[in-house]
Amino acid sequence: MSAEIGALVELINQTGGIPIKVTQTTNYWQFAVTIILSSFAAIFLFGNLLKEQIINSYGKIKLTIFKKKNRIKNILVIKHTISSWFDQSMIDRNTLKKIQSALIKFDGKPFDLILWTPGGEVFSAVYISRMLRKYPGKIRCFIPIYSMSGGTLLALSTDEIYMNDVSCLGAVDPQLGNLFKFGSARSWKEIVKMKGKKAEDQSISFKFIGEQYTKSIRNLVKEFLENKVDKKKNLSKLANLLTSGEIEHGYNLTKEVLINYGLKVKDINKKMNKELLKLIKHLPEGVTSVSYTHLRAH
Numbered sequence: 073m074s075a076e077i078g079a080l081v082e083l084i085n086q087t088g089g090i091p092i093k094v095t096q097t098t099n100y101w102q103f104a105v106t107i108i109l110s111s112f113a114a115i116f117l118f119g120n121l122l123k124e125q126i127i128n129s130y131g132k133i134k135l136t137i138f139k140k141k142n143r144i145k146n147i148l149v150i151k152h153t154i155s156s157w158f159d160q161s162m163i164d165r166n167t168l169k170k171i172q173s174a175l176i177k178f179d180g181k182p183f184d185l186i187l188w189t190p191g192g193e194v195f196s197a198v199y200i201s202r203m204l205r206k207y208p209g210k211i212r213c214f215i216p217i218y219s220m221s222g223g224t225l226l227a228l229s230t231d232e233i234y235m236n237d238v239s240c241l242g243a244v245d246p247q248l249g250n251l252f253k254f255g256s257a258r259s260w261k262e263i264v265k266m267k268g269k270k271a272e273d274q275s276i277s278f279k280f281i282g283e284q285y286t287k288s289i290r291n292l293v294k295e296f297l298e299n300k301v302d303k304k305k306n307l308s309k310l311a312n313l314l315t316s317g318e319i320e321h322g323y324n325l326t327k328e329v330l331i332n333y334g335l336k337v338k339d340i341n342k343k344m345n346k347e348l349l350k351l352i353k354h355l356p357e358g359v360t361s362v363s364y365t366h367l368r369a370h
Contacts, residue, residue: 146183148174149360150226151352152190161357163192163200163222170359171200175207177363182210185230188352191221194246194285198222198292201229205296214340215239216348221247221321224314225289228296236340240324244293245317246285248278257282258317290315297335306334 148171152161185204191197204211204226213230220242227233227241235241246257253274255263260278264271293311301307310333313319327337340348 145363146178146181147186147362148178148183149186149188149352149355150223151186151188151355151357151360152192153188154357155190163189163197163226165193165196167192167359168196168200170361171203174359174361174363175203177361178209180208181363182212183363185211185213185226186348186352187213187215187219187223187227188217189219189223189226191223191242194222194289196222197225198289201225201292201296204229214344214348215241216340216345216352218242218324224325225292225296228293228300232338233300233336234338234340235327235330236345237327239340240326241330242325243317243319243321243323244289244314245321246282246289247321248282248285253278256317256321257286286315286317300336301334302336303334309333310335 150163150167150171152163154161210232211230212232212234213227214234215227216236216239218240219227220240221244224241224244247254248257248260249255255278257279260275260282263275264279267275290311293314294307297307297310301310310330313333314325327339330337
């Protein structure tokens, strides 16, 4: 080992290491920009949360005013109007959970159900329909705009249905598929029929599942229609119309069409219809309810 290296090793041993001088500088402009951007992000997030709370509170107030004005004890509103690739409001497990809570709160007392929904998950829609069907109190259903697909199941599971001249229900035939292939149960049946032995496994699977769903939903619809049609022969005709896929899934089944098939539908008078449209416009997405016991506590 050379004398120079030996001297360096001895210096390190004596000083405990190599002395390093560190100079810290602060970029105040960068620091200020970071603080400003962070503040804007916090304000944006807080603002969205606050906006949602304000909308919910305002909706509750409007619902309470409507309830008192029309002397209704309990109201349940299902509103789904947002529909896009990344955000869609519909009947799902969250809807099911909220409706369960509302029904417990209503405690078997009669209530009015207001629907504005395109439908949603088959499981959730069927489950909620059965809950409404088994509910001990009377349920009146009001449809000021539309209640399609699974929303139609919900309407049919109530005791009375009220519609105006332009509101509508829709078909409840099952819709199956994935992101790249999607269609009605009837369309998958036709596809497999046309392709024959060339039909791929997925199409055959959709056909099979679609037939199962169609059968179970048709039986459910027939059960719901038992006390809602004028003549028994109309029951099978209407159940077939709703579940067979003969009409497109988005076809508007207006009050006039439904009455022609024997369904008992009552009119929403003009004054009530105007108030319903004003009310539902200001309500938040999802499920909103007001109960008699809740108001009495105030």
